Amino acid sequence: MQANFEATLEYAQSQDQVDFLYPFRERFLFPQHNGKDVYYFCGNSLGLQPKSVSYLMNQELEDWAKYGVEGHFQARNPWFSYHHNFSESLAKIVGANKEEVVAMNTLTVNLHLLMLSFYRPEKGRYKILMEAGAFPSDQYAMETQVRMYGYDPEDAIIEMKPREGAHIIEEEDILAAIQEAGDSLAVVMFGGVNYYTGQFFDLKRITDAAHRVGAYAGFDLAHAVGNVPLQLHDWNVDFACWCSYKYLNSGPGGVAGAFVHEHHGNNPKTFRLAGWWGNEEKGRFKMEKGFTPQKGAASWQMSNAPVFNMVAHRASLDIYDKAGIPALREKSLRMTAYMEYLLKDISHLPFTIITPAESNRRGCQLSMLFAERGREVFDKLTEAGVIADWREPNVIRIAPVPLYNTYEDCYRFYEVLKEME
CATH class of the missing domain: 3.90.1150.10 (Aspartate Aminotransferase, domain 1)
Incomplete structure (x- = not known):
C-alpha cells in the first residue's frame, strides 16, 4: 500500500x-x-x-470506602458482576459472541487453564504444533503441558520454523505440517501475530486445517488483540487467550482475556477446572457441593474479579468502543x-x-x-x-x-x- x-x-x-x-x-x-x-x-x-484511568480508579476507591463489602452489590459498578462490563467490548474486538469471552487472570494462567481443557492426549493423539521461537511463556507452557502427561517435548511438540534463509513462516508449510501430523495431532497452538517479526498468521486456514485432522485450534493473541481484525467465532477457533497491556493499553500486568467457542463453552461436559466464580451465578453463594458451570467462557473463571486491576481495562475498552x-x-x-x-x-x-x-x-x-x-x-x-x-x-x-x-x-x-x- x-x-x-x-x-x-x-x-x-x-x-x-x-x-x-x-x-x-x-x-x-x-x-x-x-x-x-x-x-x-x-x-x-x-x-x-x-x-480516564485515575478518575475511574478513584471511583472504585470511593465506593470501597463508602460501602465496604456491600460494594459487591451497591457500588456504581457492582463488583459481583464486574467482569460483565467487558464482555460486549471484547466480543467486538475479537469477533465473538459476548458469552464467548471473559476478562480474567493473566495470559499464561489462561493459556494453562485452556490447555487443560483442550489438550487431552490419548492413545496416539498427543502432539502439539506451535511456532519455533514463540514467546518464552508459550514455549514453557507447552513443554510443561506435555510433560504433565508423561511425554517428551522433543517428540510431542512440532515446531514450525521459517525456511532456510527466511524470517517468516509460510502458511503453506504450517498447513502441510498439520496434514502430515494427521491423527497424531491433538492441538495447534500458535501465536496470532509473531512477537519478533510481526507476522500475522491466517488463523482461519490454520483452524480449518486443524479441524480436518481432528485437532483443536487455539491461539495466543497477545500481539494480535486490538491490533488486527479477528473473527474468532466465525473462524470456528476453539479457544484463544490474550493479555491487555499491549495494544489494549490496560497497564502492566493488566487483566487478561479468554475466548472459548460456544460449541465448548455452552457444553457442561467440556472439562474445565472449577472455581467458585465460574459457577452458575444464581447458586454461587449457596456454598453447596457440586460445580455447575455457567454458560460460556465465564465458567473458566477461578476467583472474583480483581476490580482495581481491571479499572484501566475498562478505561481502554471505552476508547475502543468509540474508535x-x-x-x-x-x-x-x-x-x-x-x-x-x-x-x-x-x-x-x-x-x-x-x-x-x-x-x-x-x-x-x-x-x-x-x-x-x-x-x-x-x-x-x-x-x-x-x-x-x-x-x-x-x-x-x-x-x-x-x-x-x-x-x-x-x-x-x-x-x-x-x-x-
Whole structure:
C-alpha cells in the first residue's frame, strides 16, 4: 500500500489534519523527554495510560470506602458482576459472541487453564504444533503441558520454523505440517501475530486445517488483540487467550482475556477446572457441593474479579468502543505503510525489515533486523526521545499504533534515523 506518500513534514502533518482518529491521541498520557512528549512506538510491548484511568480508579476507591463489602452489590459498578462490563467490548474486538469471552487472570494462567481443557492426549493423539521461537511463556507452557502427561517435548511438540534463509513462516508449510501430523495431532497452538517479526498468521486456514485432522485450534493473541481484525467465532477457533497491556493499553500486568467457542463453552461436559466464580451465578453463594458451570467462557473463571486491576481495562475498552476496529485497521494499514515507505529511504544504516510486506500479513508492527550497530542505533533513538523496543539479538521493533500515534510521529522517527551517522 503506497498512495503517493512523501517524505516531508508537511505531508505528514497534512495526513494528521484529515485523520478521523487523531483526536483520540488526547485521551492518553505520554512520557516526557526534555519537557516534550516522547515519540512512542512501543505499544506492542506496553500501551500508554488512558487519562480516564485515575478518575475511574478513584471511583472504585470511593465506593470501597463508602460501602465496604456491600460494594459487591451497591457500588456504581457492582463488583459481583464486574467482569460483565467487558464482555460486549471484547466480543467486538475479537469477533465473538459476548458469552464467548471473559476478562480474567493473566495470559499464561489462561493459556494453562485452556490447555487443560483442550489438550487431552490419548492413545496416539498427543502432539502439539506451535511456532519455533514463540514467546518464552508459550514455549514453557507447552513443554510443561506435555510433560504433565508423561511425554517428551522433543517428540510431542512440532515446531514450525521459517525456511532456510527466511524470517517468516509460510502458511503453506504450517498447513502441510498439520496434514502430515494427521491423527497424531491433538492441538495447534500458535501465536496470532509473531512477537519478533510481526507476522500475522491466517488463523482461519490454520483452524480449518486443524479441524480436518481432528485437532483443536487455539491461539495466543497477545500481539494480535486490538491490533488486527479477528473473527474468532466465525473462524470456528476453539479457544484463544490474550493479555491487555499491549495494544489494549490496560497497564502492566493488566487483566487478561479468554475466548472459548460456544460449541465448548455452552457444553457442561467440556472439562474445565472449577472455581467458585465460574459457577452458575444464581447458586454461587449457596456454598453447596457440586460445580455447575455457567454458560460460556465465564465458567473458566477461578476467583472474583480483581476490580482495581481491571479499572484501566475498562478505561481502554471505552476508547475502543468509540474508535471501532474497522477505523483503527484502516489507519493502521496506511500509517504502517507510510512508516515502511520512510524506512526504505534510509540507506546508510544496515537493517532489513523482516515483517511481511503484504498488509494482510501484518499489524502495525515493523521489525528492523540489523546486521550491525543495532544496539547503538537503539540507544541513540532513546537519547533523541524515541521509545522503541529492543529484542535480542539484533532487532528493533516499532509499532505506529493508530489510537495515539500520528503521521508526524512517523516522520520524526525517520528524521532521527536520517540524521544518524
